[in-house]
Amino acid sequence: MEALREIDVSDFAGVSWAGQPGPAPQVQWIEVASLRIDDRYQRPISQRGKMQVRRIAERFRWSRFAPLIVAPIEGGLYAVIDGQHRGHAARLRGIKSVPCMVVIVDTAEQAEAFAEINTQQLAVTGAVLHKSRVVAGEHKAVQLQAVCDEAGCRIVTPRAQSELKRGDTFAAATLYKMMESYSEGTLQRALEAIIQVGDGNVGLVRANVVSAYCGLxxxxxxxxxxxxxxxxxxxxxxxxAFVSMQRSQLNRGQHRWRLLADEVEAFLGRKLRLPRAAA
Incomplete structure (x- = not known):
């Protein structure tokens, strides 16, 4: 129970209300066939959006499906204010009815609500996604967490560089990519080579740095x-070396991380008296 916390707003000071909440919504199950998309304020579904619809449909679970926000319109139909991708996914999956929160508002307020909802949405960071995947027991996430634990690496949410500690990184997506491209042993050793030397290279467990060490x-x-x-x-x-890499001019097709990898290789060759690998 220690991981559970109540909704506590005691530290929110100076909040002012923009207006009244309006009529309380009703939650109902509505047939997908009765839903409509108002192109006057809704965005078309892009190629990326279609991929999202497909992903929702293919992995459909009610535990992952948030109710749509809709408003009643003429003819017993409902305009979708929020959730058109979920609505399309439900129809693709063959689901007849979906849960909806029904609000009684005119077209102008529908558009305003659409804009406000999409402005308010907070992007879920890589650190939060990784944490949830570990709790869910996803194999790749559990593997990556084990590698990070061994190396002394911690995937954290974005924060000021001054708040970072030894081993902290924002580069969750890069770590997953390295797990796909290289062996676990290589990734772990790369992280150790950054984190477990000197003062820990705080703030340098970055995408290009990790890529350089893994590639090398x-x-x-x-x-x-x-x-x-x-x-x-x-x-x-x-x-x-990182600053030098960032400032260097790249040739066509050249990866920035490769510049750092070459510098680390040359340094280690001299220090450990090992020959440089043949090109």
């Missing part, structure tokens, strides 16, 4: 597995 270690396992790797990297100024 996958091809140079002699570096990855060298017992003196961490000690050697104590003398490498990753902050300076």
């Amino acid at each position: 270690f996958e091809g140079r396992q002699d570096l990855r597995d060298h017992p003196g790797l961490i000690d050697a990297l104590d003398d490498f100024d990753l902050q300076e």
